[in-house]
Amino acid sequence: MTAVATVTGAAVSTATGPSPAPSPLALPLPLAAAAESGATETGPNLALALVLGALFAVGTYLVLRRDVVRVVWGVSIISQSANVYLVTMGGITPAADAPVGNSVAGATDPLVQALVLTAIVIGFGTTALALVLTYRVYEEHGTIDTREIADFDPETGGGADGSGTGTGAQTDGGTGGERA
Amino acid sequence: VTETVVAAPLLVALVSAIATLLAGSNGRLQRVVSLLGSLAYAGAVAVLFSRVVLPLGSAPTTLVYQVSNWSAPFGITLVADGLSAFMLGLSALVSVPALAFAVLYVDSYGQRLSFHPLYHFMLVGVTGAFLTGDVFNLFVWFEVMLMSSYVLVLFYSGPEHTRAALNYVVLNLLGSAAMLLAIGGIYATTGTLNMADLARRLAEPAAYDVALAPVLGLSAVLFAVFALKAGIVPFQFWVPAAYRAAPTPVTAVLAGVVKKVGVYAVVRLYFTVFAAASLPELSLPGLAPVADGASFLAFFGPVMFVMAAASVLFGGFAAVGGTDLDEVLAYSSVGQIGFVVLPLAVAATVPEVRALGVAAALVYAFNHGLAKSLLFLASGTVEAAVGTTRLADLGGLAPRAPLLAGAFLAGALALVGIPPLSGFFGKLLVFDAAARAAALDATGAVAALGVVLAGAVLTVAYYTRAWNAVFWGEPSERVEAALPARWTRPRRTGAEGAVADGRGEAGVAVDPDPTGSGRTLRELTLAGELTVVVALAVAVVAFGVGFEGLLAAAEAAATAALDTESYVRAVAPAEVLGE
Numbered sequence: 001m002t003a004v005a006t007v008t009g010a011a012v013s014t015a016t017g018p019s020p021a022p023s024p025l026a027l028p029l030p031l032a033a034a035a036e037s038g039a040t041e042t043g044p045n046l047a048l049a050l051v052l053g054a055l056f057a058v059g060t061y062l063v064l065r066r067d068v069v070r071v072v073w074g075v076s077i078i079s080q081s082a083n084v085y086l087v088t089m090g091g092i093t094p095a096a097d098a099p100v101g102n103s104v105a106g107a108t109d110p111l112v113q114a115l116v117l118t119a120i121v122i123g124f125g126t127t128a129l130a131l132v133l134t135y136r137v138y139e140e141h142g143t144i145d146t147r148e149i150a151d152f153d154p155e156t157g158g159g160a161d162g163s164g165t166g167t168g169a170q171t172d173g174g175t176g177g178e179r180a
Numbered sequence: 181v182t183e184t185v186v187a188a189p190l191l192v193a194l195v196s197a198i199a200t201l202l203a204g205s206n207g208r209l210q211r212v213v214s215l216l217g218s219l220a221y222a223g224a225v226a227v228l229f230s231r232v233v234l235p236l237g238s239a240p241t242t243l244v245y246q247v248s249n250w251s252a253p254f255g256i257t258l259v260a261d262g263l264s265a266f267m268l269g270l271s272a273l274v275s276v277p278a279l280a281f282a283v284l285y286v287d288s289y290g291q292r293l294s295f296h297p298l299y300h301f302m303l304v305g306v307t308g309a310f311l312t313g314d315v316f317n318l319f320v321w322f323e324v325m326l327m328s329s330y331v332l333v334l335f336y337s338g339p340e341h342t343r344a345a346l347n348y349v350v351l352n353l354l355g356s357a358a359m360l361l362a363i364g365g366i367y368a369t370t371g372t373l374n375m376a377d378l379a380r381r382l383a384e385p386a387a388y389d390v391a392l393a394p395v396l397g398l399s400a401v402l403f404a405v406f407a408l409k410a411g412i413v414p415f416q417f418w419v420p421a422a423y424r425a426a427p428t429p430v431t432a433v434l435a436g437v438v439k440k441v442g443v444y445a446v447v448r449l450y451f452t453v454f455a456a457a458s459l460p461e462l463s464l465p466g467l468a469p470v471a472d473g474a475s476f477l478a479f480f481g482p483v484m485f486v487m488a489a490a491s492v493l494f495g496g497f498a499a500v501g502g503t504d505l506d507e508v509l510a511y512s513s514v515g516q517i518g519f520v521v522l523p524l525a526v527a528a529t530v531p532e533v534r535a536l537g538v539a540a541a542l543v544y545a546f547n548h549g550l551a552k553s554l555l556f557l558a559s560g561t562v563e564a565a566v567g568t569t570r571l572a573d574l575g576g577l578a579p580r581a582p583l584l585a586g587a588f589l590a591g592a593l594a595l596v597g598i599p600p601l602s603g604f605f606g607k608l609l610v611f612d613a614a615a616r617a618a619a620l621d622a623t624g625a626v627a628a629l630g631v632v633l634a635g636a637v638l639t640v641a642y643y644t645r646a647w648n649a650v651f652w653g654e655p656s657e658r659v660e661a662a663l664p665a666r667w668t669r670p671r672r673t674g675a676e677g678a679v680a681d682g683r684g685e686a687g688v689a690v691d692p693d694p695t696g697s698g699r700t701l702r703e704l705t706l707a708g709e710l711t712v713v714v715a716l717a718v719a720v721v722a723f724g725v726g727f728e729g730l731l732a733a734a735e736a737a738a739t740a741a742l743d744t745e746s747y748v749r750a751v752a753p754a755e756v757l758g759e
Contacts, residue, residue, distance in 0.1 A: 068346065072350075075353045075354060075357075078357045079353065079357045082364070085361055089365065089367065089368035111367075111373075115363075115367075119360055122320070122323045122327075126353055129331070129349065130349055130350070130353065133334065133342065133345060133346060134346075136334070136337055136342050137342045137346055141339055146346075150343075152343060
């Protein structure tokens with residue numbers, strides 16, 4: 001009970017801390033937010049917003065590729081950019097005080113970092129699964145070209161050029177081969 | 181007050197998952213542990229349900245468990261109110277028979293490899309999602325549930341399964357990233373992740389310095405994620421392939437319970453939490469200006485309506501054109517989830533019928549959960565007995581397997597909405613909500629009625645077609661080969677009964693067991709599967725006959741979902757920003 005009371009007390013004492021800090025970055029559009037906050041806050045926000053935009057762009061580009069491995073990279077990059085976004089949301093500038101424990105001036109919000117840590121661990125698991133799945137797809141279809149995988153017909157047990165022997169990747173010679 | 185009983189279903193499911201993992205070296209022991217764990221889960225849910233909802237008709241209580249006794253906005257809060265208890269009840273009712281079916285249906289190698297731990301971890305995720313009172317924690321439980329379901333969709337690892345799983349995994353990983361973005365944004369905007377604290381802050385945005393416009397946008401992103409989990413149009417791409425790829429009992433749980441987690445999240449977050457916020461003044465192109473004091477629901481109502489109507493029509497038409505029993509059922513799931521979301525849309529748009537609309541959605545979700553798992557398990561039994569679920573290869577099963585046909589008919593009629601099955605009342609309530617909204621001259625209520633009617637006609641059409649193709653008419657070649665004689669009641673087709681009655685021939689064609697004792701073993705397995713299906717059919721009928729209890733529970737759940745104040749009071753988040 002005392003622990004809780006301390007926490008509450010500490011939090012109350014930082015009443016002015018966390019509330020105004022996040023609002024400049026409240027918009028989900030990083031660039032708009034950065035442009036808006038540029039007047040009041042310093043440079044890192046704009047830089048982070050640009051980095052975030054670039055990361056999401058790269059991730060989206062990769063997800064739209066035909067090569068499954070690149071799709072997995074894209075998904076992975078997008079998940080990681082979500083983490084970067086979370087850290088940005090918590091504020092990397094030492095404006096906000098920690099709402100838990102002893103209030104240290106200049107500390108950032110630790111909750112966001114706990115969230116990101118959780119998300120990173122989940123990300124490890126899902127990326128590993130996605131890579132194993134990619135390998136399994138290659139074993140089953142003989143290709144990692146999404147269009148050829150989509151052509152697979154369960155009725156005949158194969159795509160336009162058969163399945164299971166790697167012929168798909170070789171005959172096409174396209175995205176599947178490029179990965180190596 | 182911290183109530184430990186809230187965490188009970190979660191802990192039981194977790195212990196079962198770990199115990200089945202540890203018992204992996206002994207297949208029989210693992211199966212027993214898994215079944216016992218599932219029964220214990222149902223028991224824990226029953227205890228929690230009785231504490232929260234019973235006696236029926238009285239106001240439901242809200243039980244709160246603060247993990248590690250950290251007070252609300254700092255620690256993780258588990259909340260069991262009428263809504264959570266209702267959804268947990270559905271989860272227990274579907275997961276126990278589905279597991280019993282799986283023990284018989286999934287090959288023993290697959291069961292030993294990974295099936296049971298994955299199944300229970302999926303239940304852990306579902307239970308956590310129903311119980312949590314924290315938005316980020318909801319994300320974590322979603323991930324627990326999804327991770328298990330990824331592997332279960334991939335379970336057979338054939339060409340079709342890898343393709344379906346690839347689709348499913350990539351879409352849901354993108355959905356998870358979007359969910360993380362929205363949650364991070366909500367934290368940055370409101371300064372809290374606790375649902376009760378969130379509701380309180382959104383109710384008084386000025387006092388807590390919360391900007392409502394970004395919260396509206398972020399909640400819209402979150403809505404897209406929940407729609408993806410629930411498989412509502414336009415996020416339904418993964419549904420048919422994934423449902424057909426997963427082992428049938430898993431599909432029953434995916435369609436019966438996991439889908440409903442998305443619906444639950446919509447009800448909990450939008451009707452309990454975001455409903456507290458009033459719409460900021462926005463001028464969105466194509467939208468009429470919203471009346472003063474309208475909540476976020478006024479924005480989400482039309483969105484839900486369009487998505488629900490599209491689901492009902494798309495799912496209905498696609499199911500009518502299905503060539504495979506599983507495909508018909510999978511597209512039917514897309515259509516039926518539209519029937520669940522449609523009353524929610526009505527409830528969101530028209531405050532006068534809000535409680536009725538939410539109750540209608542919950543009753544429909546419950547009925548669909550039971551009836552659709554029954555149908556998927558029946559389809560699994562057809563597959564096990566005949567070896568195919570292609571409509572063109574089937575026919576004339578009704579005279580050969582009358583009990584199976586009867587159970588399938590009960591499930592199909594429940595979804596069509598024939599009294600006295602539970603589905604009749606579900607559909608009646610959906611109609612009632614739409615009709616009352618129409619009586620109040622609400623915009624779009626007549627369109628809602630039209631969609632419900634068209635959807636009902638489509639449901640009749642595709643189930644009639646499936647019934648005719650699978651059970652009616654002359655036995656097809658495959659059916660003739662697999663079931664040359666009438667396959668009678670499961671209790672009498674025990675090992676001796678089958679042989680003595682000369683009915684041992686039934687079901688010889690498929691998957692002969694190399695051990696030689698296969699015939700009787702297979703007979704017993706099929707009989708067991710049929711027993712599970714019939715038990716579910718009895719449940720569908722029982723919930724229709726004893727509908728008053730179900731309705732009272734659903735109304736208690738709707739009351740709990742709409743009563744933001746008592747939710748906040750029960751969780752009692754500490755004031756972080758004292759004035």
